[in-house]
Amino acid sequence: MASMMKLPGLPDLGRCLVMGVVNVTPDSFSDGGDWFDHGRAIEHGLRLVDEGADIIDVGGESTRPGAQRVSRDEELRRIGPVVRELVRQGVPVSIDTMRAEVAEHAVEAGAALVNDVSGGLADPAMARLVAKSGVAYVVMHWRGHSHDMQNRAVYTDVVHEVHEELRQRMEAMIAEGVDPGQIVLDPGLGFSKRPDRGHNWALLAEMDRFHELGRPLLIAGSRKRFLGRLLADADGRDRPFTECDAATAALSTLAAANGAWCVRVHDVAPTADAVRVAAAWSSGGAALDEGRADPVGGRSRR
Secondary structure, eight states, X not given: OGGGOOXXXXXXXXXXXXXXXXXXXXXXXXXXXXXXXXXXXXXXXXXXXXXXXXXEEEESSOOSTTOOOOOHHHHHHHHXXXXXXXXXXXXXXXXXXXXXXXXXXXXXXXXXXXXXXXXXXXXTTHHHHHHHHOOEEEEEOOOSOTTTGGGXXXXXXXXXXXXXXXXXXXXXXXXXXXXXXXXXXXXXXXXXXXXXXXXXXXXXXXXXXXXXXXXXXXXXXXXXXXXXXXXXXXXXXXXXXXGOHHHHHHHHHHHHHTTOSEEEESSHHHHHXXXXXXXXXXXXXXXXXXXXXXXXXXXXXX
């Protein structure tokens, strides 16, 4: 099963992993500014580990719809101290970046995963960096930068088109020297996917199609607008981002039960429980011991 595939430098716990989000940004869509201070970001990352995160994803550039890019130097300033300290404390760290230079800095500091929402399209140097370092690498489906990505959300058959575009990006990275064993695939929920046209739900309903590509799947739907749209009130107002954590946990349970390698979330504790429930359920109790608190990066859940 895809969720059981081993990746270099990352935990292999026999269940879907949980990636906790630390946005060191002033403008991310659900928690912008909350962890902009380095000390608070580090503290938050460690708290997420205590709540059950297996990997911490550190990002210094917002990719919310409409966001403008920050400079390379500013992105490095934001993520550098956070990555270094989390690694020093034994936490498996992912760096959320589209820039090869930022990825290289983080990998040299000990990051075990590069989470590139552009799938290598935003920076031609990314493939060389990933191939040279041997680090695990997320190839996400992407059609353009945040300022205009929703204008590109035009599909005849969203599942087929996302599947083919993701396959092409994976093959392009492999052709540039990336080992297939380094690659994780992400269908890119919310990125050039319209919440009012069911794009995200169609992709989730046909997760099995993406398993056909033979690589682990990362599912990142936490607090995204398609959840808020589903849970809109009687007047049609979307539910606020931070009130979608129960829905995110439900999504995480279903993703884990359908073979996701990892789910990326903001509110870790409910999803940490959810993936353990999914493991016990799908194994018929054979994975019962997997439901107990797992030591992560030398730390354990409180």
